[in-house]
Amino acid sequence: LLPPFWKAIGPALPPGAGTWSTRSIAYFENNAMTTPLLVLAAWAVVGAAITMAAAATRRKAP
Structure with a gap:
């Protein structure tokens, strides 16, 4: 019942998996x-990698 594009990538997304x-x-x-x-x-x-990278690049308040 999904369009072909979404049917193709659905298993690679968390809800599909x-x-x-x-x-x-x-x-x-x-x-x-x-x-x-x-x-x-x-x-x-x-x-987790994106979260860690964002935390590492975040500036600390003076």
Whole structure:
């Protein structure tokens, strides 16, 4: 029900990967879990790196 563009990139975004992993747990006995977990881990690492970079570059008040 999604347009082709969103259908193509959906699994690479956190909501798509989370939905895919939940479905794999509920219906397929944890099969095909590697890709969604790697996607979620990559988003977590990127988010943490951006947060750490922003904190490091933030100026301290005098």
